[in-house]
Amino acid sequence: MRTDSILLLSFKADSVTSMAKSSTQYVCTECGWTGAKWFGRCPECGQWGTVEEFHQARPSKRSAGSSGSGRTQPSLLSAEAQAQPITQVGMETTNRLSTGFEEFDRVLGGGIVPGSVILIAGEPGIGKSTLLLETAGNIAKNSTKNVLYISGEESQAQIRMRASRVGAVHESLLLAATTDLGTCLSLIEANKPELAIVDSAQTITSQDVDGISGGSTQVREVASALIDVAKTHDIPIMLVGHVTKDGAIAGPRTLEHLVDVVCQFEGDSQTALRMLHAAKNRFGPTDEMGCFDMSGQGIEEVTNPAGLFLSTSEAPVEGTCVTFTVDGHRSLPIEIQALVTNSVLPTPRRNTNGIDANRLAMLAAVLYRHGRVNLLTKDLYVSTIAGGLAKEPGSDLAIVAALASAASSKPIDKTVCAMGEISLTGQVRPVPQLAHRMSEAARLGFTRAVVPAHRSDQRIKAVPGLKVIEVSSLASALDALQLR
Structure with a gap:
C-alpha cells in the first residue's frame, strides 16, 4: 500500500509539473488577439468564429548552467552575451545588395x-x-x-x-x-x-x-x-x-x-x-x-514622376491648378482639376477622386464665407491626374483655386502653383518643407508660387527663377490669382 501511495503521489507531481510547463491560450485567426478565455466573437476585431485554441509551452525556469536560485552564473556567459560600453562596440559596414531598381x-x-x-x-x-x-x-x-x-x-x-x-x-x-x-x-x-x-x-x-x-x-x-x-x-x-x-x-x-x-x-x-x-x-x-x-x-x-501627374496641354485651362505634395524626401507635383455645374438635385453632388470628400465640403463652405464665391448650390467634381493623391492639408489652396477658376471661367496660368492650408477662419496657414516644394517647382519650370505668408521671425528662402507671392488669407490668395 505504501509503495502504491508513493507511485500515485509521484504521478500527481509529474502531472502538476507538466501542467505548469504548458498553458492554453485562445488566438483570433483574423487579427491575432490572444486571451485565456474562448469567445464566439473576437473582442478585438468583432469577427465571429475566428477564436481558436492554441497550446504554447512555457520555458523552464531552470536551464543548463543555472544555479539553484534560477539565475545564470555570470562566469558561464559567452563572449557575445557579455555587456560592454557602447563606445567600444564596433560599427561594421555592411555591403547592401542592389535590387536592380x-x-x-x-x-x-x-x-x-x-x-x-x-x-x-x-x-x-x-x-x-x-x-x-x-x-x-x-x-x-x-x-x-x-x-x-x-x-x-x-x-x-x-x-x-x-x-x-x-x-x-x-x-x-x-x-x-x-x-x-x-x-x-x-x-x-x-x-x-x-x-x-x-x-x-x-x-x-x-x-x-x-x-x-x-x-x-x-x-x-x-x-x-x-x-x-x-x-x-x-x-x-x-x-x-x-x-x-x-x-x-x-x-x-x-x-x-x-x-x-x-x-x-x-x-x-x-x-x-x-x-x-x-x-x-x-x-x-x-x-x-x-x-x-x-x-x-x-x-x-x-x-521622375512629375510628368505622370501633370497634363500635357500647353494652353491654360479653366478649373485647373497645380500644387506640390511631399512624400518622404520627394516632392511631387499634383494637378487638381475642378468642374462646377448647376445642380438639378435637392442635394448637390460632391464627387472626388484623389481628394477627401469631407475636405471638399469644408473648403466649399469656407470659399463661400470668406471668398464670396457661392458654390453651395452647385455640383462640384474635383479630381487629380493619374491616380495622384492630394489629401494633405497643404493642397487646400490649390483645390480652392481650381474651384474658383471653374466657377468664374478664368484659367490660371500654367506657370503658377499654389501651396497652403486653409483654416475655417479663411486664413492660409504654413505647410511643412515649403522650401523643398518651391525648389521642385522651380526645377519643373514654374515661375510664380502662391504660398502662405511667413512669420515675422522667419524668412522664406529665395529660389532662383521663382517669384514667391505671400498671402495670409483666402481673399488675398484669390486676388493674387486674379479670380475675384
Whole structure:
C-alpha cells in the first residue's frame, strides 16, 4: 500500500509539473488577439468564429548552467552575451545588395541588408509577385550566386511564363513550388542563395503546429522559422504578405514586429501607377517612396514622376491648378482639376477622386464665407491626374483655386502653383518643407508660387527663377490669382 501511495503521489507531481510547463491560450485567426478565455466573437476585431485554441509551452525556469536560485552564473556567459560600453562596440559596414531598381533601393535605405527579412504587402493583383520576380531576375543576372524563388500559390510552369513576359529568365534563378515549411527551409539551407523569396507567407504551413493555412498560429510559426534561418545563414529573405479587406496585413500583428522591413505596395487598379512605401525599416528611413509603372511587360520604375501627374496641354485651362505634395524626401507635383455645374438635385453632388470628400465640403463652405464665391448650390467634381493623391492639408489652396477658376471661367496660368492650408477662419496657414516644394517647382519650370505668408521671425528662402507671392488669407490668395 505504501509503495502504491508513493507511485500515485509521484504521478500527481509529474502531472502538476507538466501542467505548469504548458498553458492554453485562445488566438483570433483574423487579427491575432490572444486571451485565456474562448469567445464566439473576437473582442478585438468583432469577427465571429475566428477564436481558436492554441497550446504554447512555457520555458523552464531552470536551464543548463543555472544555479539553484534560477539565475545564470555570470562566469558561464559567452563572449557575445557579455555587456560592454557602447563606445567600444564596433560599427561594421555592411555591403547592401542592389535590387536592380533605384526606386526599390531608395525605399529600403540603399539596398537589401544581408540576413534581413523583408515583408512586401499589398492588395491582390497590385503586382507584388511581379515586382519580386523582376527583382530576383535582376539580382540573378548580376550575381555569381543563385536566387531562390519559392511559390506556394503558383506552379513552376506558371512562374516560368510570367518570367518570360517580364524578362526575368536566367540560369541562376531557381524556382520551387511548395507549401510545406520544412521543404522551404531545406531548400534555403541546401542552396544558400543570394536572395530567397517566399510567395506568400499565408500559404506556407508547418506540420509542427495546428491551425489552418493563413491562420495566426501558422503565420507566426512560418515567420519565426524563416527569420531564424535568415539570421543563421546570413541570407536575406523577402516575404509576400496578403492584406485583409480593410487594408491591414493578414495574420497576427506580431508578424510586422518580427520582420525587419515592412513595405506597402499600393496603387489604383484602374491606373498603372504603383507606390512603394516603407512602413517599418530597421536599416533606413520610413519616409521614402518609390514610384513604378505597371504595364504588360512588367513593372518599370519611374525616376521622375512629375510628368505622370501633370497634363500635357500647353494652353491654360479653366478649373485647373497645380500644387506640390511631399512624400518622404520627394516632392511631387499634383494637378487638381475642378468642374462646377448647376445642380438639378435637392442635394448637390460632391464627387472626388484623389481628394477627401469631407475636405471638399469644408473648403466649399469656407470659399463661400470668406471668398464670396457661392458654390453651395452647385455640383462640384474635383479630381487629380493619374491616380495622384492630394489629401494633405497643404493642397487646400490649390483645390480652392481650381474651384474658383471653374466657377468664374478664368484659367490660371500654367506657370503658377499654389501651396497652403486653409483654416475655417479663411486664413492660409504654413505647410511643412515649403522650401523643398518651391525648389521642385522651380526645377519643373514654374515661375510664380502662391504660398502662405511667413512669420515675422522667419524668412522664406529665395529660389532662383521663382517669384514667391505671400498671402495670409483666402481673399488675398484669390486676388493674387486674379479670380475675384
